[in-house]
Every structure is written in C-alpha cells, then in structure tokens.
Amino acid sequence: MKYLITGANGQLGREWVQYLSALNAEIIATTSEQLDITDSDSVTKVVNEFAPDFIINCAAYTKVDLAESDFEGAMRVNRDGVKNLIDACAITESKLVHFSTDYVFSGSEEDRGTFPFGYPEDAKTDPINRYGYSKRAGEIELEKSDIDWLLIRVSWLCGSQGSNFVKTMLRLGREHGEVSVVEDQTGSPSYTFDVVEKTDQLLKQGLKGIYHISSGGEVSWADFAEAIFSEKGQKTTLHRITSDQFKTIAKRPSFSLLNKEKMIKKGLNPFDWRDGLKRLMTEMEGI
Ligand SMILES: NC(=O)c1ccc[n+]([C@@H]2O[C@H](COP(=O)([O-])OP(=O)(O)OC[C@H]3O[C@@H](n4cnc5c(N)ncnc54)[C@H](OP(=O)(O)O)[C@@H]3O)[C@@H](O)[C@H]2O)c1
Numbered sequence: 001m002k003y004l005i006t007g008a009n010g011q012l013g014r015e016w017v018q019y020l021s022a023l024n025a026e027i028i029a030t031t032s033e034q035l036d037i038t039d040s041d042s043v044t045k046v047v048n049e050f051a052p053d054f055i056i057n058c059a060a061y062t063k064v065d066l067a068e069s070d071f072e073g074a075m076r077v078n079r080d081g082v083k084n085l086i087d088a089c090a091i092t093e094s095k096l097v098h099f100s101t102d103y104v105f106s107g108s109e110e111d112r113g114t115f116p117f118g119y120p121e122d123a124k125t126d127p128i129n130r131y132g133y134s135k136r137a138g139e140i141e142l143e144k145s146d147i148d149w150l151l152i153r154v155s156w157l158c159g160s161q162g163s164n165f166v167k168t169m170l171r172l173g174r175e176h177g178e179v180s181v182v183e184d185q186t187g188s189p190s191y192t193f194d195v196v197e198k199t200d201q202l203l204k205q206g207l208k209g210i211y212h213i214s215s216g217g218e219v220s221w222a223d224f225a226e227a228i229f230s231e232k233g234q235k236t237t238l239h240r241i242t243s244d245q246f247k248t249i250a251k252r253p254s255f256s257l258l259n260k261e262k263m264i265k266k267g268l269n270p271f272d273w274r275d276g277l278k279r280l281m282t283e284m285e286g287i
Contacts, residue, residue, distance in 0.1 A: 001025060001026070001053045001054065002025075002026045002027070002028075002050060002051070002052040002053050002054070003016075003020055003025055003026070003027045003028075003052055003053070003054045003055075003056055004027070004028050004030070004046070004047065004050055004052040004054070004055045004056070004094070005017060005020070005027060005028070005029040005030065005056045005058060006030055006035055006037055006055065006056070006057050006058060006059040006085070007030075007031075007032065007037075007057065007058035007059030007060060008029035008030055008031050008034075008058065009031040009032065010058050010059070010060070010062075010162055011157060011159045011161060011162025011163070011164060011192060012058045012099060012157065012159065012162075012192050012195065012196075013029070013056075013058035013059070014159070014161040014162060015159050015160075015161060015192035015193060015195070015196050016029075016056050016058060016196055017029045018161075019193075019196045019197070019200070028046070028050050028052070030046065032059065035059075037057070037059045037077065037081035037082075037084055037085060038076050038077055038080055038081045038084065039084075040084040040087065043084040043085060043087075043088050044084075044087070044088050044091070047085075047088035047089070047091070047092055047094065048088070048091065048092060051092045051094070052092070052094050053094060053095065054094060054095050054096075054097055054203065055085055055088075055089060055094050055095070055096050055097065056097045057082065057085055057096060057097065057098045057099065058099065059077065059081060060077060060078055060099070060135075061073060061074040061076075061077035061078050061131070061134065062131075063131075064103070064129065064131040064250045065248060065249035065250045066249075067129070067130045067131035067134060067250065068129065068130050068131075068249050068250050069249075071130045071133075071134070074130060074131055074134035075134045075137060077134075078131075078134035078135050078137060078138045079134055079137035079138050079140075079141060081138075082098060082138035082141050082142065083138075083141045085098075086141055086142065086145045086147055086149075089147045089148075089149075090145070090146070090147050093147075093148075094147075094148075095147070095148040095149065095150065095203075095208075096142070096147055096148070096149045096150075097149070097150045097152070097199060097203065098138065098139075098142060098149065098150070098151050098152070099151075099152050099153075099154060099195075100135045100136075100138065100139050100151060100152070100153045100154075101131075101132065101135050101153060101154065101155065102119065102153060102154075102155035102187065102253065102256045102257075102258055103127060103128050103129060103131060103132030103135060103253065104125045104127050104132050104135055104136040104139065104153070105119050105123060105125060105126060105127075105128065105132075105253070106126040106127075106128055106253070107128050107252070107253020107254055107255045107256055108253075108254065108255065109254055109255065111123075111255055112254070112255040112257075115255075115257070115259065117257070117259050117261075118188075118212070118218075118257035118258045118259035118260070119212070119257065119258055119259055120212075120259045120261065120262070121153070121209075121210040121211065121212055121259075121262055122210075125139075128250075128251050128252070128253050129250035129251050129252075130250065131250060139151060139210075148208055149208055149209075150199070150202060150203065150207060150208055150209070150211070151209070151210045151211070152195065152199050152202075152210075152211055152212075152213050153210065153211070153212045153213075153258060154190035154195055154212075154213055154214055154258075155187050155188065155189070155190055155214050155256045155257075155258050156187050156188065156189040156190060156214070156224075156256065157189070157190050157192060157195070158189050158190070158191055158192065158280060159191065159192025159193065159280070160192075160193075160280060160283040160284045161192075165189075165221070165224070165225075166228050166277070166280060166281075166284075167284075169181075169225045169228050169229070169236075170228065170229075170232060170234060172236075173229060173234050173236030174234070174236075177235075177236060177237060178236060178237035178238070178239065179225060179236060179237075179238060179239065180239040180240075180241045180245070180246065181221050181222040181225045181238060181239070181240065181241065182220070182221050182222060182240075182241055182242060182243050182245075182246050183220045183221070183222035183223070183240040183241065183242070184220070184242050184243055184254055185220060185221055185243060185252060185253065185254050185255075185256065186218050186219060186220045186221075186254070186255060186256065186257065187214075187218065187219070187253075187255070187256025187257050187258075188214045188215045188216065188217055188218055188219060188256075188257060188258070188273050189214065189215055189219075189224065189273055189276065189277070190213055190214040190215065191215060191271065191276040191277075191279070191280055193279065193280075193283070194213065194215065194270075194271055194276060195213050198213050198263060198268045199213065201266075201267075201268055202263070202266065202268070205266060207266065211262055211263050211266075212258035212259060212260055212262065212263065213258075213260070213263060213268075213270075214258045214260065214270065215270050215271045215272060215273040215275075215276045216260070216269075216270040216271060216272045216273065217272050217273045217274070218257050219273055222238065222240045222241075224273070224277075225238055226238055227274060227277055228277065228281075231277055231278060231281050232281060
C-alpha cells in the first residue's frame with residue numbers, strides 16, 4: 001500500500017510518518033513547504049505521480065484564535081485544501097483520510113445534557129468558532145464528494161511530537177512553578193499514537209464515513225493538568241479558574257466529549273485517558 005501524508009511536520013503528521021515507517025510502508029511525507037494543499041496544481045501533480053492508495057491529510061490551519069481575524073486563511077486550508085485533495089483522489093481513486101475536531105459542535109452546557117456520553121458522529125453540527133466553521137466546511141466537501149473517504153474527529157490532540165497541552169503545562173510549571181487552568185471545560189484527550197493505530201484499523205476494515213477517536217472517561221483541563229504534574233512528579237502549584245477568568249479570542253467549548261460507541265462497535269476499545277497519559281509520558285521520556 002502507498003501512503004501520501006500531507007502536513008507531515010505537524011503533531012499528527014509526524015506520528016503517522018513514524019508509525020508507517022516502522023511498518024516499512026511505501027510513503028511520501030510532505031511538509032507544508034513541499035506540498036501546499038491550497039495549490040491545486042501541485043496537489044494534482046504530486047497525487048498523479050505517486051498514485052497513492054491512501055492520502056492521510058494531516059495538513060490543517062490550526063491557529064484557533066488567529067482564525068477569528070484570518071477567516072479566509074482558515075477556509076483556504078481547511079475547506080479549499082480539502083477540496084483540492086478530493087479532486088485529486090477522484091482521478092487516482094485514492095482514499096482520503098481526513099481529520100476534524102470537536103469544535104464543529106457548539107460544546108454547550110445544553111448539549112452536555114442532551115449527550116451525557118459525548119457527541120455521536122451524527123449529532124447536529126454547530127461550530128463554536130471560526131476555526132470550527134472552517135473545519136466543518138472541509139467535512140461538508142467530503143460529504144458532498146463521490147470519493148472513498150474516512151473522516152476522524154479528535155479532541156484535545158496530544159502526542160510526543162509537536163506542541164500540545166501536556167508539553168505546555170510541563171513547560172509553564174517548570175518556568176513559573178504555578179499555572180492557572182480552567183476547571184469548567186471538560187472533554188477527553190485524543191492521543192496521537194491511539195488515533196493513528198485506530199485509524200489504521202478502521203482502514204484495514206475498509207470503513208468509510210465519520211468516526212470519533214478519543215480516550216475513555218471525561219476530565220476537566222484542570223484535572224488533566226493535575227494528572228500531568230503527578231505523572232511527571234513535577235511540583236507545580238495549580239490554580240483552578242473558570243472560563244470567565246481566562247479570556248480567549250475564539251470561544252472555547254465547555255463540553256468537548258466525543259462519543260466513541262461507533263468505533264467500539266468496530267472492535268476498537270478506547271484507552272482510559274489516564275492510561276493514555278502514562279503511555280504518552282513514557283514516549284516523551286524517550287525523546
Ligand atoms: N491539536 C488539537 O488539539 C486538535 C484538536 C482537534 C482536532 N485537530 C485536528 O487534527 C489534525 C492534526 O492537528 P495537529 O495538532 O497535528 O496540527 P499541527 O501540529 O498544527 O499540524 C498541522 C500541519 O499542517 C501544515 N499546514 C498548514 N497549512 C498547510 C497547507 N496549506 N498545506 C500543507 N500543509 C499545511 C502545518 O505546517 P506549517 O506549520 O508549516 O504551517 C502543520 O505542519 C488537524 O486536522 C486538526 O484540525 C487538532
């Protein structure tokens with residue numbers, strides 16, 4: 001099988017490269033400099049030449065706050081870039097594996113009441129911010145298309161490579177000895193190693209459509225931070241604050257939980273978030 005990975009320098013992209021390289025798969029991994037997915041000619045050329053079985057699209061505009069002022073930039077990558085990949089897949093009959101986010105939902109307290117076990121894949125979308133809107137626009141392009149596609153929604157993505165909450169907490173704790181973290185936003189982390197392994201299993205089953213992949217359980221950012229410091233054995237004072245005390249440019253969801261029933265029905269069991277954190281911390285030691 002041949003795999004083309006876009007956004008190969010990002011957090012998830014690097015995990016895919018590592019995973020597929022270990023399997024000795026035939027891969028072409030492209031960074032944003034090597035293949036800009038908003039450049040339709042380049043996308044067509046690269047995809048035609050390599051004719052991959054799978055395109056693993058890890059390229060995305062992920063600057064959530066910036067997307068509020070640079071909405072066009074976000075749409076160019078997260079919608080138009082996806083459309084370019086779809087068009088190329090239509091020619092080579094490659095399967096497109098794409099990633100999206102819990103931010104396509106409103107993340108409201110009302111939804112917490114409606115979906116106590118998390119948003120199912122077919123829950124009504126209502127993006128919470130402009131980044132979420134641009135990611136939903138990419139999803140719609142997939143849904144409209146006739147190609148073979150698999151869409152994986154993840155939340156709170158954390159891996160050993162790239163930047164994420166776990167690394168930020170450890171760094172802030174080291175630098176300041178204390179951190180302030182919101183306690184009124186809950187969800188569950190998607191660990192990159194888990195996302196890659198489970199997506200590969202879904203691919204091996206030949207599945208298409210939307211699947212949610214994140215870990216089991218539900219945790220607040222503050223409790224997640226506490227677990228990170230505890231797991232690392234790092235002394236850091238944790239101040240628990242509310243969202244009102246931590247203003248961000250783009251609105252953040254208070255409820256980010258994704259329902260995993262659909263993947264469980266395919267034989268894929270989610271890691272408990274604490275077990276996933278242990279594995280992640282072990283991986284980070286080795287870097
Ligand atoms: N991080 C999270 O917490 C989170 C949560 C939910 C969902 N997701 C989704 O999960 C996926 C992976 O996220 P991630 O955390 O791995 O993101 P990331 O670390 O920010 O990586 C994204 C990569 O895409 C590249 N890129 C940006 N514009 C591009 C373009 N026009 N053409 C080609 N490459 C381009 C970036 O390159 P440059 O750095 O050179 O721009 C970067 O290497 C994304 O679809 C994201 O929306 C992430």
